[in-house]
Amino acid sequence: MRAVLCRAFGPPESLVIEELPDPAPGPGEVVVDVACTALNFFDTLIIQNRYQVKPELPFSPGAEFAGRVAALGDGVTGLQPGQRVAGYIGYGACRTKVVAPAGRLIPIPEGLADEAAAGLLVTYGTSLHALQDRAHLRPGETLAVLGAAGGVGLAAVELGVAMGARVIACASSPDKLALAREHGAAETLDYTKEDLKEGLKRLTGGAGVDVVYDPVGGDLSEAALRAIAWKGRFLVVGFAAGDIPRIPLNLMLLKGCDVQGVFWGAFADKEPAQNASNIEAIFRWAAEGRIRPLASTILPLEQTGKAIRLLADRKALGKVLVRTGA
Incomplete structure (x- = not known):
């Protein structure tokens, strides 16, 4: 199989691609032929040893993926060879085959493309956990989303709208704000041209926003x-x-407000049943068209470094994917 490897911590341009032996599943594990891998901002950090997760060298970046089941380990039930699945493994998905615990895989419903499914778990999983489980966002409340055109930001815009909130999308350029409006934002604010505090006060008639997603x-x-x-x-x-x-x-x-941490990876590990319920809802909404995940950039596996550079330079709109060709 082919794998993108981080052999020494450094910038995206330091990544290499190599041939490795095909993996075999252990008990409770599944080998997946990867169709595409979705990248996230933390991939820019993990390859520089600046992230809270610190894998041993060498490793592959990429936390989430979509593909087809290739082989089942002992004790795996509920999955079949050839079945389309998406999964989250923290890192290691920028390769043509991955081994994942069966519990980390979710069947992809009919009508949902691999490219969409691969990029739903982290961004939409994070945003739904944040808005639903942490903030308890209610219909009619005002939600301000910072970085509203990025992966998690755009997901928060869409989910906020789906949950009945009035969404104010905040970003750094007209094209990013236009994208947020296309995905349902009621108001937009360019924080390079207007003070963020004053702008949010203006857009809420001085009342302030109920929830800030940062x-x-x-x-x-x-x-x-x-x-x-x-x-x-x-x-x-x-x-x-x-x-x-x-x-x-x-x-x-002074404001009687709460500051709440959102660490989706830890939540997925500590509360797997609730996370699975969240992801199933997200997949269902995507298949029904209630949310529209955007993959603005899809590059071949060999250009993974270029893909991660787009995230590092904050030039990505929506999700950035790499395709393995599988």
Whole structure:
């Protein structure tokens, strides 16, 4: 099989592609012929040894994938060779064959393409967990999404709309804001041209937003928190800006608000039944057309480094995928 490998920590351009022996499944495991792998912002960090997950060298980036079952290990039930599945394994999916625990695989429903299914688990899984399980977003509430044209941001826009919220999409360029509007955002705010706090106050008539979804961090976090409504919920999703903000605790006191961490990977491990229910709902909504996952860039496996560079430079709109050709 072919595999993209990180043999030494470094930039995306340092990744190499090599031939490796085909894997065999152990007990409870499944070998999947990978059709495509979806990339995420944390792939830019894990190959530089800057992520909380630190695999031993060499390893393949890529956490989520879609493909067909190739072989079943002892004790695996409920899956069949040739069946289309999607899965999340944390890292290691940028290769033509992967071994995954059977419990990490979810059948892909008819009508849902591999390219869509591969990119649903992390971004939509994160966003649904954030909005539903953490913030308990209610119909009629106002949701501000930072980085609204990125993978998790666009997913949060769509899910917020599906859950009945009024979504304010916040991003850094007109094309990104236009994309968020196409996916249901009611209002948009360019935080390179308008102060984020003042803009959110303006768009809510001074009341502030009920929920802030923040995968960006940096200077935007405190500005957004200062625009939150009484008893609002601030969701800490990630730090794409690179800087982890230090938030004055008096803001939470004055606004009676909650700051909530969102770590979908840990949630999926610690609460697998709830996560499985969430993912099944997401797959169903995607197959029904209620959400429309966007894969703006699909490159061959050999260009995985280029694909990750798009994420590192924050030039990606929606999801970035690599196709193995399987």
